Amino acid sequence: MSRWYAKTNNPDYKIFLTTEKLKGEEMIEFAKSPEAGDVVYFGGTTRNSFRDKEVVSLSYEAHKGMALKTLVSLADQCMAKFNTATDRKIHKIAIAHRLGRVPTMEESVIIAISTSHREEGWQSSSWLLDRIKERAEIWKQEEYSDGSESWKENEGSNVPK
Template sequence: MANPVTDIVLTSDKLSTDTVIEKISDAKCGAISLFVGTTRNHHDGKEVVKLEYECYIPMAEKTIKNICDEIRTKWPEVFHIAVHHRLGHVPVKNASIMIGISSPHREDSLSATEFAISALKAKVPIWKKEIYCDGSGDWKENKECQWKKDTKSDRSERTEI
């Protein structure tokens, strides 16, 4: 029987649901939960054409790994976890993040997936800039963000979303 996998990917490449599902599929698991966050075409009355993500990869990976460890503590039946986040430019309708979690039964995978996206938004230092149709852009912070007060001084014009 295979050991549990924690697959963390931060990439400028397009994300694939097939890849995530392949990473977390297992014969002992009857449930796969998948969250896909995509770029929407509007925010606060402005037309968004793409998002731009950046991060310090080692810090982001470490924080994501800690979240995955917490998931395994809270839901011991969770087997495989995949967290794939796109960096750089992400056009409208494209995926920015995919979280996949497998477990023997749906309750654990569903609850753990919901926890994972909320924890990622609150804890992982990944910055997002909305780019509008006129070429302008605004850096955004998640309203759940716990670390924003520490980094506020290094970014001007932050807006909560």
């Protein structure tokens, strides 16, 4: 098996980890909703440099159980933050993160969110990505052209202590 889905009964969520190449169209198609006026998509790709070193790939690992629980929790928080009892602004959320080696130009993370109007689309996708980068139990290692490697730490990393 190369996809691990989050345990959730919420039909408006598609949340998984995978060692396969991520597919943007799949995530966008899932997110589309008749009540929504847009889908905002973010695809994070491997950059080819870090300071003066050439990056050839990123390699990701995760505590799958904790990371998937965290991603669902963040999707719940996103819904709660941007929706009200009478006004549903966020409709569907799709999150996928790749594990293993991700060469430059390929996606490591994709978010697709459908919203009633574009304002909450920009805001919610930015908010959700920031939270994922602070909290999801996923780690990346940069692999450089000189053969060396380096574990990274996200600037806003904020796990409970």
